Amino acid sequence: MAKPTAKKATRKTIRVSAPKTAPASTAAEPKAPRKLTKAQLIDEINKDLAKEYSALIQYVQHASVITGPQYDTISAELTVHSSEEHQHAITLSDQIDFLGGVPDVNVADIHISPDSKVMLEQDLEGELDAIARYRERIGQAEMLQEYGLRRALEDILIIEEEHARDLQSALDL
Numbered sequence: 424m425a426k427p428t429a430k431k432a433t434r435k436t437i438r439v440s441a442p443k444t445a446p447a448s449t450a451a452e453p454k455a456p457r458k459l460t461k462a463q464l465i466d467e468i469n470k471d472l473a474k475e476y477s478a479l480i481q482y483v484q485h486a487s488v489i490t491g492p493q494y495d496t497i498s499a500e501l502t503v504h505s506s507e508e509h510q511h512a513i514t515l516s517d518q519i520d521f522l523g524g525v526p527d528v529n530v531a532d533i534h535i536s537p538d539s540k541v542m543l544e545q546d547l548e549g550e551l552d553a554i555a556r557y558r559e560r561i562g563q564a565e566m567l568q569e570y571g572l573r574r575a576l577e578d579i580l581i582i583e584e585e586h587a588r589d590l591q592s593a594l595d596l
């Protein structure tokens with residue numbers, strides 16, 4: 424296993440899991456923004472919004488159910504994450520409205536488990552997915568010269584990266 428010093432250094436990097444069909448070397452690279460219309464961008468942000476709603480609910484459930492003295496610190500942190508996902512939902516809902524769209528009230532899939540470690544793995548999977556999606560979305564906002572939206576998405580991305588680091592640390596990754 425990695426030496427403690429090496430391990431500490433790796434925690435500064437967000438490792439995005441590679442899709443099984445993609446080469447690992449490209450996994451952390453932001454996708455090149457694909458061309459899309461403003462209406463398509465609104466649709467994509469509505470999907471992000473549904474995932475923010477599911478994340479906030481998932482974190483509330485996990486914070487309550489997670490057990491084990493080794494998870495005391497992360498349990499409190501999950502509640503903080505939930506509040507931050509709520510703020511992200513508010514930001515995205517406002518941005519959709521600013522863009523002339525209607526914010527959806529859909530909730531994406533929620534993942535639960537009786538196993539505390541699996542809960543954290545589920546949370547981390549959600550964060551890595553969010554990081555990949557927001558990296559793509561920032562490129563799309565830039566392409567459409569929606570600079571206010573880009574800034575809002577960048578602020579969200581910073582928090583998602585913190586969430587991923589918290590979870591990786593709790594999982595001793």
Ligand SMILES: [Fe+2]
Pocket residue numbers: 475478507508511553579583
């Ligand atoms: Fe979020």
Ligand SMILES: [Fe+2]
Pocket residue numbers: 478504508550553582583586
């Ligand atoms: Fe998050």
